[in-house]
Amino acid sequence: MSSNSLGPHNKAAVSRLFELTEQLSAEFAKTAIVRDRQGGNAKIERDLLRESGLLNLIIPESYGGHGVNWQDTLQMVRIICRADSSLGHLFGFQHLLLATIRLYGNQWPEYYRKTVQGKWFWGNTLNPLDTRATITPDKQDWRVNGIKSFCSGATDSDYLIVSAFPPNGGKLVVAAIPSNRAGIKINSDWDNMGQRQTDSGSVEFHDVRILDSEILRDPGPLGTEFAGLRSLIAQLVLTNIYIGIAEGALTEARSYTKSQSRAWFRSGVEYATSDPYVLHKYGEFWVELNAAILATDYAAHLLDLAWLKEERLTESERAQAAVAASTAKVLATRAGLDITQRLFEVTGARATQSSAAFDRFWRNLRTHSLHDPVDYKLLDLGEWVLNGKSPTPGFYS
16 A cells, blocks of 8 residues: 555545534634734644644554545645634644655654654744754764744644755755754744734754754655655645635625625615625625635645655656646635735625724735745746746745
């Protein structure tokens, strides 16, 4: 059996996981507005995810996980994001980081077993665009010094994926290490307008020891076409976060329109639900969002096919999956920003009161989408359509 075999083949088991995800999402929704205002670490909610077993979705059943495929896993990320995109972000990154271990190194069987046994939550300190952390040899091991930004989920994590460059500018080195390793300082300095409970602040490394056995070097970052799937998984995690935010925004706006919005005095109708302009805009929202959903689910399907190929994955197959992922990312970003910005046009002036907290949807999506501009996805797609040039595997493409 392939190490990447995806299941479970029991549809009832998958259905139960979806039900559990919906239950957690409903629980998170109860406090989402308050926690958005507070910011900081969502310790209680993170522990609920730990105890649920949902952190092990993509881990194969033979290693104690659920063996769920990427399409279903990403849809569960979407469900959490409808209620709370910060928690959905952390939940999605858990699976991205587990994929990183599988794609970059050969130590994944041990890490997968321990993740299940210890109910590990993984944190991210990879961020290859931040080159301030360096790694140097120390006899048979290594030392890391410096700082990393945008370290989502590092707070309250059990293990970290860390990256650093040699001082001479060599290739990026990626490793998996315990979060409580001596010399690691996780800062609570994330203070952005959105995604306020993603713990995406900075992490400092003060002469942190990295065992040689902890370095993910077989095949290492971008070492094969298969390893190049890491960026596509990252893109689709983000895409599903955007869709989840847009779905949550549309659901809450619809409820508000039906229960509290008033028809405009010139509309000629009694209720907002009969206003032709309101109906027209809801129709637009529906078309935008469903186009993005269909494209995203198709991209996830191609990812599943590529994932099962492992080292047999060809350049052409990866390129097809990359094009689909970029297409979905553009559609989801555009639809999400449009819906979260314009929902006030279908809810009315009273919906701007702070207690409604409709602004959080736009703040969360806008904050996230700026980290990877879709203009560069469109550039890749233009090269593909016009010049037949495949997207170059990288950390963001």
